Amino acid sequence: QLQLQESGPGLVKPSETLSLTCTVSGGSISSSSYYWGWIRQPPGKGLEWIGSIYYSGSTYYNPSLKSRVTISVDTSKNQFSLKLSSVTAADTAVYYCAREEARAFDIWGQGTMVTVSS
Amino acid sequence: QSALTQPASVSGSPGQSITISCTGTSSDVGKYNSVSWYQQHPGKAPKLMIYDVTDRPSGVSDRFSGSKSGNTASLTISGLQAEDEADYYCTSYTSSSTRVFGGGTKLTVL
Numbered sequence: 001q002l003q004l005q006e007s008g009p010g011l012v013k014p015s016e017t018l019s020l021t022c023t024v025s026g027g028s029i030s031s032s033s034y035y036w037g038w039i040r041q042p043p044g045k046g047l048e049w050i051g052s053i054y055y056s057g058s059t060y061y062n063p064s065l066k067s068r069v070t071i072s073v074d075t076s077k078n079q080f081s082l083k084l085s086s087v088t089a090a091d092t093a094v095y096y097c098a099r100e101e102a103r104a105f106d107i108w109g110q111g112t113m114v115t116v117s118s
Numbered sequence: 119q120s121a122l123t124q125p126a127s128v129s130g131s132p133g134q135s136i137t138i139s140c141t142g143t144s145s146d147v148g149k150y151n152s153v154s155w156y157q158q159h160p161g162k163a164p165k166l167m168i169y170d171v172t173d174r175p176s177g178v179s180d181r182f183s184g185s186k187s188g189n190t191a192s193l194t195i196s197g198l199q200a201e202d203e204a205d206y207y208c209t210s211y212t213s214s215s216t217r218v219f220g221g222g223t224k225l226t227v228l
Binding site for chain 1: 121156169175207218221
C-alpha cells in the first residue's frame with residue numbers, strides 16, 4: 001500500500017533554511033487524482049497546513065508562511081520537498097507529509113521532528 | 119486566514135454520544151462541502167475519519183458521523199469507547215484554494 005516517509009535534518013540553526021523530503025512508495029506521485037501536502041505541529045499545539053503541490057508543480061501555500069515556503073516535486077524520484085527559509089524557534093515542530101485526495105489528507109507519513117536551535 | 123474554531127475539550131462516558139463543532143466562515147466551511155475530520159492519538163500521525171462533510175473512509179467505524187449547517191461543521195461519535203480518547207481536528211478548503219485547520223479538540227472518555 002502507499003506509504004510516505006519524511007527525511008531531513010532534525011536540527012536547524014536560526015535564520016537558516018529547513019529542508020525536508022517526502023518519499024512516496026507503493027504508488028506514483030504523478031497520479032492526476034492527488035495533491036501532496038506538508039503539515040506541521042509544534043510541540044503541544046495543533047496542526048497547521050503549510051502547503052500542497054500537484055505533480056505538475058502547481059502549488060498552494062499558507063498565506064502566513066508563503067514568503068518563506070517553497071514546495072517542489074521530483075517525479076523521477078517519486079518525491080516532493082519542503083524548504084522553509086529564515087527559520088526561528090517558532091518553526092520547531094513535527095513536520096508531516098501527506099497525500100491529499102478530494103481536499104482531504106488520507107495518507108500521512110509518520111512525521112519528523114525538526115528543532116530550530118543554535 | 120484564521121483557524122477554524124473548535125472547543126478545546128469535550129468529554130463523555132462510555133456508550134454516550136458526543137459532538138465536536140467546527141466553526142468557520144462563508145469563505146470556507148460555509149462555501150464548500152470539503153470539510154474533513156482527523157483523529158490523533160499521542161505521538162501518532164493524524165488519521166482521516168470523515169471527508170466531504172459526511173463520508174467515512176473504508177475501515178472507519180460507523181460510530182463516527184459528520185454533518186454541516188451553515189458555517190459550522192460537526193463530528194458526532196456515538197457509543198463512545200475508551201479508544202476514542204484522542205485529539206480531533208477539522209479542516210476545510212477555502213475560497214483562496216488554501217486549506218485551514220481547526221485548533222483541535224481533546225476528547226476525554228470518563
